[in-house]
Amino acid sequence: MRNEKMNTNPDAVRQPLLQVSNLAVDFGTVDGVVHAVEGVDLESAPGExxxxVGESGSGKSTTAMAVIGLLASGGRVAGGSITLDGRELVGISENEMRRIRGRDIGMVPQDPMSNLNPVAKIGTQVAETLLAHGLANRSTVQQKVIEALSAAGLPDPERRAKQYPHELSGGLRQRALIAIGLACRPRLLIADEPTSALDVTVQQTILDQLDEMTRELGTAVLLITHDLGLAAERAQRVAVMHRGRVVEQGPARQILEDPQHPYTQSLVQAAPSIAAARLQPEVFQTGREQDAAADAVADNIVEIEGLRKVYPMRGSASDFVAVDDVSLAIPRGKTVAIVGESGSGKTTTARMLLKLIEPTAGTIRFEGNDIAKLDRAQSREFRQRVQPVFQDPYSSLNPMFTIERLIAEPLEFYKRGSRAERRSRVRTLLDDVALPQSMLQRYPSELSGGQRQRVAIARALALSPDLIVCDEPVSALDVLVQDQILTLLGDLQKEYGLSYLFISHDLAVVRLISDYVCVMKDGALVEAASSEEIFTNPRDPYTRRLLASIPGNELGIAS
Structure with a gap:
C-alpha cells in the first residue's frame, strides 16, 4: 500500500506539528446554538x-476550518486548544492568522468553481499567493507559477496559466486549486475532499504529488474525505467523526480492516468495491454473447453511431476533437455506464444525447428515430422522455424555489394535469425517493447534499421518462448517502423499467450500478462490454490501468 512508503521517522511522530485538544465549535442560529463539534482530539506529525472521515454533517470540515481560522458566519471556537508547532492558534488576532494561512497552513478546498476567481487567469491566482507571502518577486513569479502548476499535474502549464477557470475541465480546475494550496510549500496542508471531482488516474497523480511533498518537506497533511479507499491507501492514521465527535481513531489499516465502533462498521460496509456484485443482479453476457443477443432481439432504447464532436480552437491551426467516432447502444431497462478520465469525452457524449449540444457528425437514434431530425412537437416529446440528473444538485436546483415548486416545475411547464393532480404527483414522487412530506416547503439550502440529490431525482422522474442520463450523480456524496442513492436508482429502475446512461469516473460505483460499461479515452471508445467482463477480464491496457488506479483495492474498499 502507498501509505507504507510514507512512514516517517518515529522520533518525528512523537512530536506532533498539529495538536487539537478537546475542541468545541458552536454556531449561533435563529433556533439557538448548534454544537457542531464537541470534544475533538487530533494530532498530526511532520510528514504524516x-x-x-465521516458522512456529511459529521463535523469533519468544521474541524478543519477551525484549524485554519475560516469558520463560516456564526461559528466560533467555544472551547479547547489548537496548536501548530507549539503555538496556540485559538484566540490569536485575524492579522496574525492571515500571516499563518498560506505560508504555514495551506488549504485545498473542494469546489473549484466556488473558490477560483472566475475573472482572473489561473496563473494570476497562483501568483497572488506567492507574492502575498514574499516567496517570489515580479521577476521570478512567472517561473514559480509554472513550477507550481506543473507540480500539481496540469499539462502544458504555460498555456493553462493564461486561461480562465471556465476554460478548464473540472479536473484541471481542481488541480489549479491544489497548485495554489501547495505554492507556498506549507508545513501543514488541509485538503478538504481534494480529489472528489477527479478520475482515478488523475487522482493518483495528484495524491502521489502530495505524498512526495510529505516525504521531502515533512509537511503534515490533514485529509478530509468521504472516500474510505483513499483514506486506507494514503493516510497513516484515520479519525472517524459522527455527529460532531471522534468515535474511533487509530492506524488507517487497523481502523478500516477491523472497525470497532458500529458507525465505522456501517461506513466500511457501505463503501462500494469493484469486487462487489451489481446491486440488482443480472445474467451477464460476454461481448460476443451480447452481440448475438442484440442480433436476435433488437430492443435498444438508444443507438449511437459514429458520433463526433469537434470544437474550433481560437488561435490554433487545429480543432479540438472532443468525441471521435463513438458508437454504443443502451438496452431498454438496463444501465450503461461511460467511464474515463476528465476530458475523455463522456460528458460531451451525454450532452449530445440530451440535445444540449449538436454533434458534428454521427447519428443518435431514440427508439429508432434520429433525434437530429425531430420536428418541434417531436423534440418536445423527446425532452419529456429523456431527463438528466447532474452532479451538483445545489447548482441544478433553483435556490429561490421550494422543494414542492422544484419538483412540480416540469409538470407545470408541460401542462401535465390540474393543480391538484400536480400536487398529488409531487407527494408521490417525494415518497418514491424516500423524503418526508415535511420537506415540501423547504428550500435547497435547508437540505443536505444527499437530500438535494433525491430532490433532483424526483424532479427527473416527474414526467415519467424512459431514459435518465446521470452525470456523476454521487461523486460529491459520502459513502452512506452514496449507497442510499445507488440503491434508490436500482429500486426505481426495477419498479418503472427505467434505462440509465450513467456517467462516472468512479469505477467502484460503476461496478455496483451498471449492466454494461463503455470506456472512453481522448474522445474515443476503447472498450465496451458487460460490467462483469470489464471488471474481471479487461482487454484494453487503458482499462487495466484505470482499474489498477482505484484507491483501496487491497482492502476491498474503493469509493
Whole structure:
C-alpha cells in the first residue's frame, strides 16, 4: 500500500506539528446554538497524513476550518486548544492568522468553481499567493507559477496559466486549486475532499504529488474525505467523526480492516468495491454473447453511431476533437455506464444525447428515430422522455424555489394535469425517493447534499421518462448517502423499467450500478462490454490501468 512508503521517522511522530485538544465549535442560529463539534482530539506529525472521515454533517470540515481560522458566519471556537508547532492558534488576532494561512497552513478546498476567481487567469491566482507571502518577486513569479502548476499535474502549464477557470475541465480546475494550496510549500496542508471531482488516474497523480511533498518537506497533511479507499491507501492514521465527535481513531489499516465502533462498521460496509456484485443482479453476457443477443432481439432504447464532436480552437491551426467516432447502444431497462478520465469525452457524449449540444457528425437514434431530425412537437416529446440528473444538485436546483415548486416545475411547464393532480404527483414522487412530506416547503439550502440529490431525482422522474442520463450523480456524496442513492436508482429502475446512461469516473460505483460499461479515452471508445467482463477480464491496457488506479483495492474498499 502507498501509505507504507510514507512512514516517517518515529522520533518525528512523537512530536506532533498539529495538536487539537478537546475542541468545541458552536454556531449561533435563529433556533439557538448548534454544537457542531464537541470534544475533538487530533494530532498530526511532520510528514504524516491523518484522514478525517465521516458522512456529511459529521463535523469533519468544521474541524478543519477551525484549524485554519475560516469558520463560516456564526461559528466560533467555544472551547479547547489548537496548536501548530507549539503555538496556540485559538484566540490569536485575524492579522496574525492571515500571516499563518498560506505560508504555514495551506488549504485545498473542494469546489473549484466556488473558490477560483472566475475573472482572473489561473496563473494570476497562483501568483497572488506567492507574492502575498514574499516567496517570489515580479521577476521570478512567472517561473514559480509554472513550477507550481506543473507540480500539481496540469499539462502544458504555460498555456493553462493564461486561461480562465471556465476554460478548464473540472479536473484541471481542481488541480489549479491544489497548485495554489501547495505554492507556498506549507508545513501543514488541509485538503478538504481534494480529489472528489477527479478520475482515478488523475487522482493518483495528484495524491502521489502530495505524498512526495510529505516525504521531502515533512509537511503534515490533514485529509478530509468521504472516500474510505483513499483514506486506507494514503493516510497513516484515520479519525472517524459522527455527529460532531471522534468515535474511533487509530492506524488507517487497523481502523478500516477491523472497525470497532458500529458507525465505522456501517461506513466500511457501505463503501462500494469493484469486487462487489451489481446491486440488482443480472445474467451477464460476454461481448460476443451480447452481440448475438442484440442480433436476435433488437430492443435498444438508444443507438449511437459514429458520433463526433469537434470544437474550433481560437488561435490554433487545429480543432479540438472532443468525441471521435463513438458508437454504443443502451438496452431498454438496463444501465450503461461511460467511464474515463476528465476530458475523455463522456460528458460531451451525454450532452449530445440530451440535445444540449449538436454533434458534428454521427447519428443518435431514440427508439429508432434520429433525434437530429425531430420536428418541434417531436423534440418536445423527446425532452419529456429523456431527463438528466447532474452532479451538483445545489447548482441544478433553483435556490429561490421550494422543494414542492422544484419538483412540480416540469409538470407545470408541460401542462401535465390540474393543480391538484400536480400536487398529488409531487407527494408521490417525494415518497418514491424516500423524503418526508415535511420537506415540501423547504428550500435547497435547508437540505443536505444527499437530500438535494433525491430532490433532483424526483424532479427527473416527474414526467415519467424512459431514459435518465446521470452525470456523476454521487461523486460529491459520502459513502452512506452514496449507497442510499445507488440503491434508490436500482429500486426505481426495477419498479418503472427505467434505462440509465450513467456517467462516472468512479469505477467502484460503476461496478455496483451498471449492466454494461463503455470506456472512453481522448474522445474515443476503447472498450465496451458487460460490467462483469470489464471488471474481471479487461482487454484494453487503458482499462487495466484505470482499474489498477482505484484507491483501496487491497482492502476491498474503493469509493
Amino acid at each position: 497524513t491523518v484522514a478525517i
